[in-house]
Amino acid sequence: MLNQHKQLSLYSELYNKIPENHTLKLVNDFVDFSFVNELLEKSYCKYYGRPAKEPELMIKLSVLQYLYDLSDARVIEEASLNLAYMYFLGINPEDSLPHPSLLTKFRKHRLQDFTIDEVITEVVKQCVEHGIVKETNGVSIDTTHTEANTFRATPERVMKRLAKQIFKHLREENGEVPEIVNEEIPNYKEIEDHREAKETMKSYLEETMTKVEETTELEESHPKTKEMIELAREILNDAKFLESKGVRSIVDLDARVGHKTKTKNFYGYKTEYTMIHDLLITAVNVSDGAYVDGEMFDYLLDQTKKSGIEIQAFYGDKAYFRKKILDSINGCGATPYIPVSEMAYRIDEERYTYNKDSDEWFCTQGNKTVRKYHKKTKNRESYRYYFEREQCRDCPLRESCITGKNVGKILEVGINTPEFYEYSQQQKTEEFKQNYKKRACQEGKNGEMKQFHGLDRARGYGLRSMAIQAKFTALAVNLKRIAHILSSKNTTDFQFLLLIFSKSNNFSSDSDEELKVS
Template sequence: MLNQHKQLSFYTELYNKIPENHTLRLINNFVDFGFINEFLESSYCRYYGLPAKEPELMIKLLLLQHLYNLSDERVMEEASLNLAYMYFLGINPEDTLPHPSLLSKFRRHRLLDFTLDEVLIEVVKQCVDHGIIKDTTGISVDTTHTQANTFRATPERVMKRLAKKLFCHLKEEIGEVPDNVDVTIPNYKEIENHREAKETMKTYLEETLDKVEETVEIEKNPKTKGTIVLAREILKDPKFLESKGVRSIVDREARVGHKSKTKDFFGYKTEYMMTTDLIITAVNVGDGAYVDGKKFEELLELTKKSGLTIDELYGDKAYFRKNILDSINACEAKVYIPVSEMAYKIDEEKFSYNKDSDEWFCAQGNNTVRKYHKKTKNRESYRYYFEKEMCRDCPLRDSCITGKAVGKILEVGVNTPEFYEYSQQQKTEEFKKNYKKRASQEGKNGEMKQYHGLDRAKRYGLKSMAIQAKLTALAVNLKRIATILSSKKAGNPSILLFNFSMWIKFGGQIKTTMKIS
């Protein structure tokens, strides 16, 4: 442990004023955050430089920030005045806190994406070990969107801003814009045809970049060079002019995504898994164009690292895909995901399937007698052939068979026979009843956005958004743990079991642990 904070001051008696059921007291008495120092120990030097602030303290400050949706400055201010905050941080009331700027440096230089995954896993493990959640449980998966911390610009405006940024850096580094460079940026708003406006701005920016490179020694002017490299990279992307690439030079990793067929947004997507007890087990963040389920296997593995055995898995139609269903089946878990019309297009009023005999039956009682595996460059399917003589005399022949074919040919995707079984399961009362458990996911989305700031990115870039989303997940987990403990304690006054063997480990500070019976 790098530095060890000890609440040994005379003033710690003030902590007795904090109610026993206060959220931060319950969390601090239940969750052991000591593992954080071990996770981050290798990123600090023990022997050189000024002593670093303890990683556990820094992450606790960040958790307070996301629990109460505070800025860097405000969380430091509150932590200097609020007894419950001080108790949670493990400091004495008279201790000084680091400057708010240190939080920003800690996020950028010390707090890695995978570190927060490990912290999340460890907290969930402690929940399992202490009986907060069962080790065998149901898991739900979903995504929620977050608006970028900047506005969405058109490609024309992005190119205009790149040109202005280039001129600004030229004046800063060499004192002027070269005479051969045209500083009069075209007024794209006067061009009615949007495609023509884009091409006009693209041509102007490319010519400007060429002239600057011909005139200026860009290797000696790093800011000018950086802007040129950035502009070239953006223009090179074929998605850019189609408004599917970069839409802001402030946040170049944010993308346009779709909440529905008619509504879109500009920003990022957070995908997470959560137990039916409302404890988040794994988080992944992608840009706004992220396809739901793309990182499903990674989320599943992170969830299993928490010591959980998954017996049920819930998701919406976006997760009805062969690879996802196979991953769930490999866990021997029950699948509660509605059939997607994009993956399964059989009209079940006309056709039914028997998996044992691998036959399809039509509504008139005819059955398939053979099948053919059809494989082309872009598609793989099965063609099932119905018995010709029954088709020949069928009263529905004219509406069922087109062309010169004698018998009905049913062509289906290679996964359709397997998907048929899922479609039949979803008609059962068991499926309809259990699928209602997934509704809690929407409530968790709303909680993270409304009360913990996940509705809008606080900073720029995918890494920063991932840190924000995972800290938010940790914050709502801690709040949920406190709620469970509070309700359990109300029903069982002897819930607290003191473990004095922790006394030595924490350097003389008694650490209270809880076990849920």
């Protein structure tokens, strides 16, 4: 472990100046990051090239970046001066640090999304195994949005930029743009009708690409031009593009328009994560802004289980009220605390009640269904329940209840409505209302990651860059939370846990003696 090297330097005495309750000192003493070296061992060559910086050091430098919202250059600068940073990194005060460019190379060549997932999982697992967290039974899920690191362009502007890029690469690779190709890009701003403006730019771009292909050999001598034309065609072939629901910037091709509410939207990405009620994030998934909440639910659930969490209750908002999700929660023996969604469950409970044992619906006038028909069309499945006709014939509410030529009432419900009825009744209980209040902790975590750790805006471009940012942010806030939990414990518990962790992290015997004295 890196911390062993601190004992070899005379200057390591300076670390005694760091307060015992400092966030980085607490985290470093209680969380063992040595597993990272084994995790990334296969991504390095042992026999060729210069020795690589230890992966544990690079991961810790990345954690510092997102913990304190620093750039690559700034984190190296701060870590060269700040004793707490050095202690956390496991280096001696006189040791040198890698060049900032190595952090970029590390993220690009060594660090894959799944690796960060495994780091998050292992850190939470250590906390569970050593009893740092107690409230592990309840798990919440939520999604937060992040604005893209570029502005949202209109389709007309995107097509103009694509045309300019084609001309740029063509000049670089061909020396000039052939005369047959019209370089005068239409001024779409002068066209008042937006639909006409889009069609004008689309026709111009398609004509330009065709003429470039006819007059230039693109196979080998013009790779960049060919790549840009292929990209332009891919964008134009997307039916969502002209409807302003597809690509909105060629700087960031992965970002998409998403919706916060019915009237507010954003342009960027969504981060979906699960969290235990001790405020530790257990799993993270990152997608573009058009992502539908809950699509990766099973993945997040499985990652949470890997942390050693025994889930007894699962909390989410209405977006997660779907049969597949409810079945997954029930499948792991947990109780779902998710409000009924009107989109999934449409029934007027003031007029109808349901008996699941007899599979019958009852109306307010005492009538009940006598038979059921399974209706299946190309796009939808439903049940049609038929009420007793004679009682409907003499019902005083007949005129407002039955339309058309039907004699008896026909109640058509979704395929999952009978099952959802039971959930709707459970949610009327006081027990559900009190438990559901626990989900509010998720909102505070959203605000913390955005306001203090930069998750409100993407640092780079593309889905992979956003995934790295979101997952390191989750890891950083987890470590901060661990430090808070440890510092809030009483003195006896603190010394006892410190002794246990010092041994489990293989500290030297001299270090153990110091801990006993302290």
